[in-house]
Amino acid sequence: QVQLVESGGGLVQAGGSLKLSCAASGISFSIYHMGWYRQAPGKQRELVAEITSFYSANYGDSVKGRFTISRDNAQKTVYLQMNGLKPEDAADYYCRARYLGETYWGKGILVTVSS
Numbered sequence: 001q002v003q004l005v006e007s008g009g010g011l012v013q014a015g016g017s018l019k020l021s022c023a024a025s026g027i028s029f030s031i032y033h034m035g036w037y038r039q040a041p042g043k044q045r046e047l048v049a050e051i052t053s054f055y056s057a058n059y060g061d062s063v064k065g066r067f068t069i070s071r072d073n074a075q076k077t078v079y080l081q082m083n084g085l086k087p088e089d090a091a092d093y094y095c096r097a098r099y100l101g102e103t104y105w106g107k108g109i110l111v112t113v114s115s
């Protein structure tokens with residue numbers, strides 16, 4: 001059974017930082033491309049960042065220079081370091097694992113940013 005479990009969300013003031021974690025189980029983690037997506041109320045889910053199995057990272061335009069994605073294959077965990085948080089970063093953040101035709105999602109975790 002595949003599980004992606006996000007942690008590290010919560011309430012932070014604008015300008016602050018949070019680090020999200022996503023622990024995976026039930027998959028061969030090292031071969032999966034891992035990503036973070038977010039969805040704010042009334043908006044579509046959007047890419048925040050993705051890191052491939054080759055450690056190549058790409059970011060959504062709105063978070064470039066502020067967020068950093070990383071992975072630890074030994075711990076089967078992907079991280080999202082979020083700095084300089086803005087109120088518009090507030091959303092449910094979802095972890096995604098992708099490999100060929102397989103895609104798995106976590107249940108999401110809430111990030112709230114107060115102005």
